[in-house]
Amino acid sequence: EVQLVESGGGVVRPGGSLRLSCAASGFTFDDYGMSWVRQAPGKGLEWVSGINWNGGSTGYADSVKGRFTISRDNAKNSLYLQMNSLRAEDTALYHCARDLWYSRGYYMDVWGKGTTVTVSS
Amino acid sequence: QSVLTQPPSVSGAPGQRVTISCTGSSSNIGAGYDVHWYQQLPGTAPKLLIYGNSNRPSGVPDRFSGSKSGTSASLAITGLQAEDEADYYCQSYDSSLRVFGGGTKLTVL
Numbered sequence A: 001e002v003q004l005v006e007s008g009g010g011v012v013r014p015g016g017s018l019r020l021s022c023a024a025s026g027f028t029f030d031d032y033g034m035s036w037v038r039q040a041p042g043k044g045l046e047w048v049s050g051i052n053w054n055g056g057s058t059g060y061a062d063s064v065k066g067r068f069t070i071s072r073d074n075a076k077n078s079l080y081l082q083m084n085s086l087r088a089e090d091t092a093l094y095h096c097a098r099d100l101w102y103s104r105g106y107y108m109d110v111w112g113k114g115t116t117v118t119v120s121s
Numbered sequence B: 001q002s003v004l005t006q007p008p009s010v011s012g013a014p015g016q017r018v019t020i021s022c023t024g025s026s027s028n029i030g031a032g033y034d035v036h037w038y039q040q041l042p043g044t045a046p047k048l049l050i051y052g053n054s055n056r057p058s059g060v061p062d063r064f065s066g067s068k069s070g071t072s073a074s075l076a077i078t079g080l081q082a083e084d085e086a087d088y089y090c091q092s093y094d095s096s097l098r099v100f101g102g103g104t105k106l107t108v109l
Helices: none
Strands: A003-007 A010-012 A018-025 A033-039 A045-051 A058-060 A068-073 A078-083 A092-102 A105-111 A115-119 B009-012 B018-023 B036-040 B047-050 B064-069 B072-077 B086-094 B097-100 B104-108
Touching: A003 A092, A018 A033, A018 A092, A018 A115, A033 A068, A033 A078, A033 A105, A045 A068, A045 A078, A045 A092, A045 B086, A045 B097, A058 A068, A105 B036, A105 B047, A105 B086, A105 B097, B009 B018, B018 B086, B018 B104, B047 B064, B072 B086
Parallel strands: A010 A115, B009 B104
Antiparallel strands: A003 A018, A018 A078, A033 A045, A033 A092, A045 A058, A068 A078, A092 A105, A092 A115, B018 B072, B036 B047, B036 B086, B064 B072, B086 B097, B086 B104
């Protein structure tokens, strides 16, 4: 069964750091790009960051650029999101998702259930 | 303010047909990038519903269909069922970013 399981969420003070992980199983991890997508409480989906199959290409939403870093370890079938300088507006449920790229864009065909990040003093 | 614009809510009675619009611009949908749709049932993760404007992944009923024209796209649901009550999101590509619509809450009356 294709599965993505996130972990690492929690409560952190403004200005603090957190590292999220996503464990992939049921598919050949290094055949795919991956993304992080977040959903603030009661709000819609927001793409946060994406990475290609070997980590050689990454992208970030303007709202997190310079503060968040996406990475992956293909030997461990794992995706990560290092979040620094956290703000209250980063409070959300963070999903990892499998990215599919083709000539006319990207879409996400497998999603994890998410891990919750709360930034509060 | 989302890059792609969706109506906040739509509703329909069981058995009816509803459509959800997704309006973009010349830098995303109008630039030739495809539109994809996701369904999010209450308390669950999003699920891919339509990819590449009009393609259904395996297991998605043919009651769901998608189309694209110009700078807009639409999701149509026919034979509405109670279990279709969910949030629906469109998604495309713009300036090296994946972009989502703000989401549409579908209520089955």
